[in-house]
Amino acid sequence: MRTCVGVLAVVLAGSVVWAHDHHHAEAEETLRLSVAEIERMFLTQNLELLAERYSVGIAEAQIAQAKVWDNPELTVSDANAWAPRKYKDDLEHGAVTFSLELSQIIQTAGKRSKLVAMHRVEKEMAIKQFEDLLRCLKFELRKTLQELIHLEARREVLKAQEKVLGDLIEVYERQVERGNLPRSELVRLQAALFEIEGELNEASAEQCEGETALRVLLSLPPPTDVEIVPPEAAAYPVVDACALTDLLATMLAHRPDVNLSERQVEYFTKAVAREKAMRYPDVTVGLSYNRIDGLYPNFFGLSVSVPLPIFDRNKGGIREAEQSRTQSMMLAQHQRRIAENEVSHALGCYRRALAFYGRAMQNPLVKDLDGMLDVYVKNLLNRNISIVEYMDFMEVYKDTRQSVLEARKSLALEFEELQFAVGADITGDMRCEEDGDNDGDN
DSSP states (O other), X not given: OHHHHHHHHHHHHHHHHHHHHHHHHHHTOEEEEOHHHHHHHHHHHOXXXXXHHHHHHHHHHHHHHHTSOOOOEEEEEOOOSXXXXXHHTTOTTXXXXXXXXXXXXXXXXXXXXXXXXXXHHXXXXXXXXXXXXXXXXXXXXXXXHHHHHXXXXXXXXXXXXXXXXXXXXXXXXXXXXXXXXXXXXXXXXXXXXXXXXXXXXXXXXXXXXXXXXXXXXXXXXXXOEEEEOOOOOOOOOOBOGGGHHHHHHHHHHHOHHHHHHHHHXXXXXXXXXXXXXXXXXXXXXXXXXXXXXXXSXXXXXXXXXXXXXXXXXXXXXXXXXXXXXXHHHXXXXXXXXXXXXXXXXXXXXXXXXHHHHHHHHHOHHHHHHXXXXXXXXXXHHXXXXXXXXXXXXXXXXXHHHHHHHXXXXXXXXXXXXXXXXXXXXXXXXXXXXXXXXXXXXX
């Protein structure tokens, strides 16, 4: 028996260890995803978005509750639990007495329907709040992806320089040992390599921070790594300056925070209507029954009660709702002005970034840079140029590559800023005839 128990314990322990190792291996897997796949995963896994969706369900529940009538009220009173024996014979209809009253509050002036209308607007506001959260988180996700793509491209450039310098240092070390080259030139190459390694380390640290932010947005556990499939070169749309009118119209139709401020005005407008309806008192109707203590046995009666609106005409509630409506109208106008200026600013920044990137890619230096790197390495090894000339070129190469990468990153981020300001994706060129000859200006 003990042997069987021991064998079972070993099997169970082995199963636990295997399950732990298997789970650990799965947890540390690397997900290789494209940008589109990452966005789809974000929509289905982001916990903040999933939680915000429940706000719509909460608003729907409030609408259903607002439609329900108040419960009727049943009152039992004047019930005698005991009567003295000497009085029982004198009671013609028995010794048990009691009263029943059934009452129901009836809301007047359409208070219930006005409350339902307010909750319907609250549901629309919950939808707009969800859309605005989605807009903000999607913008954060896309910015994070662009940062990671830029950092990976920067690391590739630095790795290429690191390899070139590493190969040169190996050659120089052998030549210095033979006495063919001075050690000072080797030291300069080693210092340049150390600087490249430092920049590479900084880029890796920034990439680590970006990957952490990406895991949070995708609600992935900490050990999981996400490798972004390098996207193809994006063709960014041309948006002329005169397209601002169309962009503003799109913004007014699609931007959730602007729509939310308009819904708030609608909400307080309906709140004013309900507060005005609260001036009218509700009516309470009732049906009563008295077994013995009424005018005659088995007495049935009707009752109606109405509060007299003498002192309280709900003037304070009406004024509060009207002030809130006026305030919300001003805030809605303010939010609209903010959005309009954000769209105008984002359009100008995007057009400048697009024009600069276009000029950068047409620069002959950028096109010939990689070929020049190989030429300079060969000339250095053949002693056709000095180490100073080579190091100057390496600085030019690194700065130019960095400038091109920064221009590409800036263009991608400015395009996302423009889409974020508009509240919708821009999928094609927006050209104007009168501005067609000035593409890329400003």
